[in-house]
Amino acid sequence: MANRLARATSPYLLQHAENPVDWWEWGEDAFEEARRRSIPVLLSVGYSSCHWCHVMAHESFEDAATAAYLNEHFVAVKVDREERPDVDAVYMAATTAMTGQGGWPMTVVLDHDGTPFFAGTYFPDQPRHGQPAFSQVLQALSDAWTNRGEEVRRVADSVRSHLSSAAASLGGGQPSAELVARAVDKVAGDFDPMAGGFGGAPKFPPSMVLELLRRMxxxxxxxxxxxxxxAAMARGGMYDQLGGGFARYSVDRGWVVPHFEKMLYDNAQLLGLYARLGTSLGDRVARETADFLIRELRTGEGGFASALDADTEGEEGRFYVWTPAQLVEVLGEDDGAWAAQVFEVTAGGTFEHGTSTLQLRHDPDAEVAGAERLADVRRRLFAARSERVAPARDDKVVAAWNGLAISGLVAAGLLLDEQEYVDAAAAAGDLLVRVHLDGDRLLRVSRDGVAGRHAGVLEDYGCVATGFLDLLQATGDPAWLRRATGLLDTALELFRAEDGGFYDTAVDAEALVARPRDPSDNASPSGLSSTVHALVVAHAVTGEGRYRDAAETALGTVTGLMEQAPRFAGWSLAAALTMLDGPLEVAVVGPVGAERDALAAAARRLPGAVVLVADGPSGDIPLLEGRVPVDGRPAAYVCRGFVCERPVTTPEDLLASVGG
Known part of the structure; x- marks a missing residue:
């Protein structure tokens, strides 16, 4: 018999709809039930492609005895962290403070005001590796609630105080060139010269730090x-060498074995980064990743789904890994042996059960024949893999991540001259306008073209506004500018903090135990850093000083973060670097043709440049006002720091005017 989650829209919650646990969705009614019964709330947070979330669900939430105890002694609440990032952020901060680490599944026990007094992550069904069984944890917590209430209240008060104080500003004045240089020095200290990336295992793709470095x-x-x-990421096992796209992270230092789930936010950012590299490897990876997004993550409504699962048929990675015998079975003896060598598929295996991930550390043979053989082998292996049981897809559309996808696809479409990618980005933008945009307010998620009830958070506003501004640069349609500035005006009105930084939730959002405010980047840009980037571009296009002022003030609240933890401030640092002497603003105007295309292509390769292309001046787009061709020829108008150069008509003169 289904529980309350059968009425949910989140695929993650629906995965638990048949559990014997009497789950509630997050809301006041769950806390009211806890008050009525005088029992605590157990909050379980995860997401649909989370491997250990599945494990804990199978071991504990599907177990009748565990569920019976949980139902009797707790009100159990299940939250999809991707649908409610505000709830996740508050209780992840508590979990990290209480245990020294975080992760998912997250297990937190709350009092009737929503204040946590216990936190942890995954708990096994039996005592294992020094961890108590989940049932033991539940019994101890129920006993504490019943018999040691004063101790519970003391812990809850301490955690509440910590959460309230954690939202303080990390400011220290405006970022300078010297600060950026010191931050890069600190990042370089974490660089792994042998394997690439930063730090040791596990290794996550450092998309925003890499974009900072690209702008230098x-x-x-x-x-x-x-x-x-x-190069290390694209040639290792974290990259899908057959179908394109990146897994969430590498469990080892050398990028060999990934955690196999594929997330939209990673691939959206990496797609744009690789497209902007201007190298043959970058172009190939960008094309393959864009094709992956369109083939496997695009929904019927034109948006992009959140993720592909890591597991198939109960095993993580089963869809992606190979043995030498499987290669021979598909390719024959000669090509199978050759493919095993090229992709480093060994008899002992680089993964589990004698299987290997596919790596492509070196391109085979310099001559054309090697490339053609590789393309043929990849095509045949991809076809064979398509017959396997495919990973499940979390098909909810998240506004922020679709904003990132729009930006990545626009970059790939413009730089690789692939109109299909720009069209896909525009279709995703249209879906956000049609389904997620309510006036100038955003809704966080939709599924099957129907919006969910949860309000957008700051990252939604920042990433979607940036995506809309990228669509403006791709299409020249001023409607995208109006929509972007409408979102930014809402963000400035509803999310701004007293010191000029930003909260992650609107002033009229549901009140939680603390109002979340985390300016640090994680796997995707923080709400603050994404909003700052959108403000910078909006100022470049409109000339409205209030957007730049807001961006500068917001960056001033995170200079401490840039100094102390630059790997978690990469996107803010990139914005600061762009603003130190820019951004570069380029208006390319003139008749359609090869000359205009050449000017536009050169401009779009300039790091951090805002580029608009049009037939002539436009009253709807301030950056294009008064911009006319020169002697009938397409011309590029270059401005930076409120100073404009004379218009130029050749790519060479354009690059010379910016010191390129």
Missing amino acids: PDDERARHMLARTV
Whole structure:
């Protein structure tokens, strides 16, 4: 018999709809039930492609005895962290503070005001590796609630105080060139010269730090760290060498074995990064990743689904890994043996049960024949893999991540001259306007073209506004500018903090135990850093000083973060770097043709540039006002720091005007 979650729209919650646990969705009614019964609330947070969430569900939430005890002694609440990032952020901060680490599944026990007094992550069904069984944890917590109420209240008060104080500003004045240089020095100290990336295992794709380094073309050290890392990621097992797209992270230092789930936010960011590299490897990976997004994550409504699962048929990675015998079975003896060598598929295996991930550390043979053989082998293996049981898809559309996808697809479409990618980005933008946009307010998620009830958080506003501004640069349609500035005006009105930074939830959002405010980037840009980027571009296009003022003030609240933990401030640092002497604003105007295309292509390769292309001046887009061709020829107008150069008509003169 189904529980309350059968009425949910989240695929993750629906995965638990048949559990014997009497789950509630997050809401006041669950807390009211806890008060009525004088029992605590057990909050379980996860997401649909989370491997250990599935394990805990199978071991504990599907177990009748465990569920019976949980139902009797707790009100059990299940939350999809991707649908409610505000709830997740507050209780992840508590979990990290109480245990020293975080992760999913997250297990938190709350009092009737929503204040946590216990937190943890995964608990096994039996005592294992020094961890108590989940049933033991439940019994101890129920006993504490019943018999040691004063102790519970003391812990809850302490956690509430910590959460309230944690929202303080991390400011320290405006970021300077010296600050950015010191931050890059600190990042370089974490660089892995052998394997690329930063730190040890596990390794996550450092998308925003890499984009910062890409915007420093004159810094030899930055160029080296960028080149080494993008090559290592794209040639390792974390990248899908057959179907394109990146897994969420590598469990090892060398990018060999991934955690196999594929997330939209990772692939959206990496797609744009690789497209902007301007290298043959970058172009190939960008094309393959864009094709992956369109083939496997695009929904029937034109948006992009959140993720592909890591597991198939009860095993993580089963869809993606190979043995030498399987290669021979598909390709024959000669090609199978050759493929095993090229992709480093060994008899002992690089993964589990004698299987291997596919790596492509070196391109086979320099001559054309090697490339053609590789393309043929990849095509045949991809076809064979398509016959396997495919990973499940979390098909909810998240506004922020679709904003990132729009930006990535626009970059790939413009830089690789693939109109299909721009069209896909525009279709996703249309879906956001049609389904997620309510006036100038955003809704966080939709599914099957129907919006969910949860309000957008700051990252939704920042990422979607940025995506809309990218669509403006791709299409020249001023409607995208109006929509973007409408979102930014809402963000400034409803999310801004007293010191000029930003909260992650609107002033009229549901009140939680603390109002979340986390400016640090994680796997995707923080709400603050994404909003700052959108403000910078909006100022470049409109000339409205209030957007730049807001961006500068917001960055001033996170300079401490840039100094102390630059790997978690990469996107804010990239914005600061762009604003130090820019951004570069380029208006390319003139008749359609090869000359205009050449000017536009050169402009779009300039790091951090805002580029608009049009037939002539436009009263609806301030950056295009008064911009006319020169002697009938397409011309590029270049401005930076409120100073404009004379218009130029050749790519060479354009690059010379910016010191390129």
